[in-house]
Amino acid sequence: MPERFSEHAIKAWKEDGAVVIPNFFSSEEVKSAVADFKALYGQKVGGNPLVKTNQDEHRFAGEQFSNLFSIPANCSPSLNLLGVHPKLINFAQKALDTNDVRLEAAATWAKYAGDADFNQPWHCDFRNHTLTVPSEDSKLNTVNFLIYLTDVGEEDGATHYVLKRDSNTIPEAINWFIKDPHDKKLQSKLSEFERSAAGPAGSIFAYSIDVFHRGTNLTKEKGYRYAMTASYKIATNDLVGFTAWQYSGESHPWHIIFNNASPEQLHCFGVPLPGDPFWTKQTIKSAQLRYPNWDLSPYLSKSNQQS
Numbered sequence: 224m225p226e227r228f229s230e231h232a233i234k235a236w237k238e239d240g241a242v243v244i245p246n247f248f249s250s251e252e253v254k255s256a257v258a259d260f261k262a263l264y265g266q267k268v269g270g271n272p273l274v275k276t277n278q279d280e281h282r283f284a285g286e287q288f289s290n291l292f293s294i295p296a297n298c299s300p301s302l303n304l305l306g307v308h309p310k311l312i313n314f315a316q317k318a319l320d321t322n323d324v325r326l327e328a329a330a331t332w333a334k335y336a337g338d339a340d341f342n343q344p345w346h347c348d349f350r351n352h353t354l355t356v357p358s359e360d361s362k363l364n365t366v367n368f369l370i371y372l373t374d375v376g377e378e379d380g381a382t383h384y385v386l387k388r389d390s391n392t393i394p395e396a397i398n399w400f401i402k403d404p405h406d407k408k409l410q411s412k413l414s415e416f417e418r419s420a421a422g423p424a425g426s427i428f429a430y431s432i433d434v435f436h437r438g439t440n441l442t443k444e445k446g447y448r449y450a451m452t453a454s455y456k457i458a459t460n461d462l463v464g465f466t467a468w469q470y471s472g473e474s475h476p477w478h479i480i481f482n483n484a485s486p487e488q489l490h491c492f493g494v495p496l497p498g499d500p501f502w503t504k505q506t507i508k509s510a511q512l513r514y515p516n517w518d519l520s521p522y523l524s525k526s527n528q529q530s
Contacts, residue, residue, distance in 0.1 A: 271335030
């Protein structure tokens with residue numbers, strides 16, 4: 224599998240908290256994922272762009288998130304496994320300096336011009352990923368990925384961001400944000416350092432939960448944006464979290480993931496690797512009953528033979 228990112232990209236994430244990598248995913252991978260989006264959301268395109276001139280520009284709008292859904296989804300493995308692509312896992316491992324990572328969140332996200340004014344205030348994601356605050360040690364935060372599956376220019380709702388080297392020049396920016404996330408003076412200061420994460424389909428924006436960023440509006444007539452989110456943390460890091468995958472075990476089509484994922488990909492959801500003491504004759508037998516089409520041979524070959 225060809226390299227999809229450089230050590231320079233890892234260094235940039237560690238030092239500045241954010242990096243844009245164009246064309247991370249191949250055209251074929253993008254094509255398959257887009258087909259899944261159309262299966263999930265229909266052939267819909269955007270309408271007339273909505274610009275709320277009287278909207279408080281420093282507030283979120285709930286309708287911005289109306290087409291945001293956690294995986295697994297009722298579509299092919301292509302989209303369901305995109306967030307655990309081996310190279311995406313590898314980026315997270317290198318960024319967090321560990322081989323043992325967990326996927327803490329992954330979702331599909333479709334935006335259509337006219338459904339909302341998608342402009343957002345500057346914000347950091349730690350407020351709904353941890354009950355405390357971001358760590359000064361980047362390894363104890365998360366690697367968040369925004370994956371573009373359509374070409375995203377400035378008219379297509381490109382995410383904008385501020386590098387940590389820039390936000391660090393604003394005295395106690397994080398504490399200022401904690402005290403009043405809607406403070407117009409803080410919002411204005413952050414805008415002085417605004418950068419765009421625009422890119423062609425297949426590009427990724429990797430950022431940490433302490434990086435200031437914001438969504439922008441879709442202003443193209445009939446415009447739409449397909450994207451996927453995926454967030455990783457160190458497996459033992461209980462400071463951060465988002466999705467309890469087990470909670471959707473009965474309501475979501477997990478068989479699509481189990482029937483098609485590698486042991487390494489499943490491990491990102493918390494499934495023990497082959498050779499783990501969890502795997503006995505009995506647990507393998509029970510797991511096969513729950514997921515009849517799951518290939519458990521790698522687990523059987525290394526299992527504890529006790530029943």
